[in-house]
Amino acid sequence: RFPVEDAKVSWKVPWPEYSPVPFVAPSVLAAERSDTNPNGWADSPRPNLAELKHRLSCEGPLFFDADQRPVNPRGRTGVCGRGMLGKWGPNRAADPIVTRWKPGDKRKLQIVAIQRGDTGVWALPGGMVDAGEVVSVTVRREFAEEVGNMASDAERAAFNAAVDELFAHGEVVYRGYVDDPRNTDNAWMETTAFHFHCTADLAVQLPLRAGDDAHNVTWLDVDDAEPRYAALYASHKDWVD
Ligand code: RP5
Ligand code: MG
Numbered sequence: 001r002f003p004v005e006d007a008k009v010s011w012k013v014p015w016p017e018y019s020p021v022p023f024v025a026p027s028v029l030a031a032e033r034s035d036t037n038p039n040g041w042a043d044s045p046r047p048n049l050a051e052l053k054h055r056l057s058c059e060g061p062l063f064f065d066a067d068q069r070p071v072n073p074r075g076r077t078g079v080c081g082r083g084m085l086g087k088w089g090p091n092r093a094a095d096p097i098v099t100r101w102k103p104g105d106k107r108k109l110q111i112v113a114i115q116r117g118d119t120g121v122w123a124l125p126g127g128m129v130d131a132g133e134v135v136s137v138t139v140r141r142e143f144a145e146e147v148g149n150m151a152s153d154a155e156r157a158a159f160n161a162a163v164d165e166l167f168a169h170g171e172v173v174y175r176g177y178v179d180d181p182r183n184t185d186n187a188w189m190e191t192t193a194f195h196f197h198c199t200a201d202l203a204v205q206l207p208l209r210a211g212d213d214a215h216n217v218t219w220l221d222v223d224d225a226e227p228r229y230a231a232l233y234a235s236h237k238d239w240v241d
């Protein structure tokens, strides 16, 4: 990345020398939608204005640079292009915040947290919204993929029954920009974070097993003295707090 100090993040600060590094990950290039790859999850190499007009951002209307690329509403990142993200502009995700009172200590909350396979950092078990999917479906699908990697049909049935009950009552606690390390000047993460509270009885029936892009899963203390919680991925700690 081109180094950007805090005082120069805002686009309102003139900075003629600013020269972000262009980058598109090979995994994104390989997934670009085209006539030969109609089901690709990534946008075409050139931003398509007709398509982008319908891409809603929680941050307000999209603005475009001279190359018709959407501009990151929160400012400069030091990288231009899509980087590791598939879509120009907002890339939508959903995040489940599943809480319970810590067994034996009713004054302490815990959350279901996973260790990300890409960076090794602990995070909420969230993920990207698939094409045509509503976020309330994404949040459950990602939870099941990342922490419900069950070893047997019986275990899977127990997990699904517990999740049916758990996800029946949820509340949106955050909707907007994510301070994700993959963000660029032209592509960024936005999410909807849902809160689901798990009773002690239900927690006993909810088996947790990491899967997909999660390497580990645990009930993690919501406590700044817990290093994995203090260093939670991107802006995840802000929403839990
Ligand atoms: C974060 O990246 C979101 O808050 C969500 O947790 C996650 C989605 O990306 P993947 O986990 O699919 O990489 O910005
Ligand atoms: Mg996932």
Ligand code: MG
Pocket (backbone or CB within 6 Å): 125, 126, 127, 128, 142, 146, 213
């Ligand atoms: Mg994920």
